[in-house]
Amino acid sequence: MTNAKNEEQTQSGTECTLPPNPKIDKLRDTVLGRSEREEKEIIEYFEWQSNKGRDDDDQITVRHLEKMKTEVVFGRKYALWDVHATDGRWWVVTNPTNLYSQTEFPSLDYLLSFHIGLMARVASRDARKAGRPDQDRFAAAWRRWEQAASAIDNASEAEDFQAVGMKCRECLLTFVASAPEYVELQDGAVLPQRGNFKEWAELIANWSAPGEHSKDIRTYLKQLSGSTWGLVNWLTHTSNAVAIDAELAMDATHHVLEVFSAAVVRKESARPDRCPRCSSYQLASFYVPELEPDPPYVTVCQACEWESVAPRDELGKE
Numbered sequence: 001m002t003n004a005k006n007e008e009q010t011q012s013g014t015e016c017t018l019p020p021n022p023k024i025d026k027l028r029d030t031v032l033g034r035s036e037r038e039e040k041e042i043i044e045y046f047e048w049q050s051n052k053g054r055d056d057d058d059q060i061t062v063r064h065l066e067k068m069k070t071e072v073v074f075g076r077k078y079a080l081w082d083v084h085a086t087d088g089r090w091w092v093v094t095n096p097t098n099l100y101s102q103t104e105f106p107s108l109d110y111l112l113s114f115h116i117g118l119m120a121r122v123a124s125r126d127a128r129k130a131g132r133p134d135q136d137r138f139a140a141a142w143r144r145w146e147q148a149a150s151a152i153d154n155a156s157e158a159e160d161f162q163a164v165g166m167k168c169r170e171c172l173l174t175f176v177a178s179a180p181e182y183v184e185l186q187d188g189a190v191l192p193q194r195g196n197f198k199e200w201a202e203l204i205a206n207w208s209a210p211g212e213h214s215k216d217i218r219t220y221l222k223q224l225s226g227s228t229w230g231l232v233n234w235l236t237h238t239s240n241a242v243a244i245d246a247e248l249a250m251d252a253t254h255h256v257l258e259v260f261s262a263a264v265v266r267k268e269s270a271r272p273d274r275c276p277r278c279s280s281y282q283l284a285s286f287y288v289p290e291l292e293p294d295p296p297y298v299t300v301c302q303a304c305e306w307e308s309v310a311p312r313d314e315l316g317k318e
Helices: 002-011 024-030 036-050 108-126 135-153 158-177 197-208 212-236 243-269 311-317
Strands: 062-073 076-085 088-093 098-101 283-287 297-301
Touching: 036 062, 036 076, 036 088, 036 098, 062 108, 076 108, 088 108, 098 108, 135 158, 135 243, 158 197, 158 212, 158 243, 197 212, 197 243, 212 243, 243 283, 243 297
Parallel strands: none
Antiparallel strands: 062 076, 076 088, 088 098, 283 297
């Protein structure tokens, strides 16, 4: 019946004409409800990942993309994008962002399940890593904390949890071991013994947060270091310790390293409160030991990308 109808239309001069396929590069302009800012982020991420190690004349580019769906799982929102690139079609899933070939993952729903599971495993692994920009400044102490974090995953008996406490204790001692190299003591001050963590922590607090305006910070640093030192020593000598005790000691040790590292880095780098170019407060200081300036820090504004210039570098350019 269809053939007869087509023949009739042909004979009457009313043959149906299918519209041509739209050009893929122009298709995005017809998508309703699109966010150019979101698209820009996905395009930049995809092309950055896809062109690692490629020559300039062999770059992969995005031709078209559409957000296919969003889904919330345990309070976290995932956005799923269909990306048409010059090397094929891909899925890009956010939060955290990753890309997958549609040839290997033809089902979008299956891909989301795979992505959530993969990211959960990555997050579990990364939770046991220091992952701070100032980690290099106190690499030895952070490395010992990671060893404690690794040990707790395999701990099951009281003596295992006690061992975690011992590792945390060693971590704190390692942190203050280098304090004599940078802490400026008052005239006539007596150096504490190497193993006296509490006194060294108080000296670091006094040096890194001086003055009346930093009184509360200084008090907090001292109280935090003292209570954490007591906790890890208690765990080390507790024969009936349980898993939560080890977790508390490990988290408290991490927090001490975090806040004391930040205080030391801020003091040593002489970081200003605001960016001298755009007045933003989004400043971060990075410890770069291979640089010539002493102390070797670079301060970066995350708002306008301003970078500090060390006086020694300025002299070298003249």
